Amino acid sequence: xxxxxxxxxxxxxxxxxxxxxxxxxxxxxxxxxxxxxxxxxxxxxxxxxxxxxxxxxxxxxxxxxxxxxxxxxxxxxxxxxxxxxxxxxxxxxxxxxxxxxxxxxxxxxxxxxxxxx
Amino acid sequence: xxxxxxxxxxxxxxxxxxxxxxxxxxxxxxxxxxxxxxxxxxxxxxxxxxxxxxxxxxxxxxxxxxxxxxxxxxxxxxxxxxxxxxxxxxxxxxxxxxxxxxxxxxxxxxxx
Numbered sequence: 001x002x003x004x005x006x007x008x009x010x011x012x013x014x015x016x017x018x019x020x021x022x023x024x025x026x027x028x029x030x031x032x033x034x035x036x037x038x039x040x041x042x043x044x045x046x047x048x049x050x051x052x053x054x055x056x057x058x059x060x061x062x063x064x065x066x067x068x069x070x071x072x073x074x075x076x077x078x079x080x081x082x083x084x085x086x087x088x089x090x091x092x093x094x095x096x097x098x099x100x101x102x103x104x105x106x107x108x109x110x111x112x113x114x115x116x117x
Numbered sequence: 118x119x120x121x122x123x124x125x126x127x128x129x130x131x132x133x134x135x136x137x138x139x140x141x142x143x144x145x146x147x148x149x150x151x152x153x154x155x156x157x158x159x160x161x162x163x164x165x166x167x168x169x170x171x172x173x174x175x176x177x178x179x180x181x182x183x184x185x186x187x188x189x190x191x192x193x194x195x196x197x198x199x200x201x202x203x204x205x206x207x208x209x210x211x212x213x214x215x216x217x218x219x220x221x222x223x224x225x226x227x228x229x
Binding site: 035037043044045046047050091093104105106107108109110 | 119150152159160161162165173174175205207209217218219220221222223
């Protein structure tokens with residue numbers, strides 16, 4: 001089974017609207033961390049947001065928020081007020097294991113977001 | 118600019134050869150990670166070092182090896198290169214072993 005699943009290969013959103021990028025994960029470890037990264041066409045990977053498995057509240061970082069639904073094993077990224085500069089590939093990732101004793105990282109296949117003016 | 122540097126930016130070599138990719142983490146970061154991004158495999162975690170010691174291992178081939186030096190920079194050695202090793206290799210660093218990672222610009226390896 002895939003550890004991280006991103007079911008939306010590509011998405012379009014109108015500028016200034018909000019968009020949700022889906023991510024589901026699979027782990028039996030009670031300790032894990034979830035990450036979202038942005039990869040613009042220039043190729044660099046940019047960290048956006050992090051959610052720990054024991055965090056009670058959804059993580060937020062500026063226009064980014066992570067909709068963490070533990071029972072559903074989903075960690076969707078919400079981008080509010082989309083900007084043209086948000087056009088990029090977005091990757092969901094998971095660290096499996098605790099902060100101090102973990103195994104490896106897994107990345108999803110990515111979602112290409114296009115923001116239309 | 119993430120503060121992570123990788124050299125070289127581009128590398129073109131032939132099958133069977135050996136190359137070394139270098140990574141300097143952000144100032145103060147103790148942990149270094151290596152990733153391979155290819156069109157068919159996506160982004161794959163290879164290996165992680167924390168303060169000089171191997172910490173976690175992912176899908177790293179036996180032909181590949183890495184190390185982290187006392188000054189915390191890291192090198193990824195790829196040997197007996199095959200066409201399928203052509204990819205973008207990222208290094209990332211973080212303060213501790215589990216924090217969010219900051220990625221370098223990557224080294225694009227082309228094996229001909």
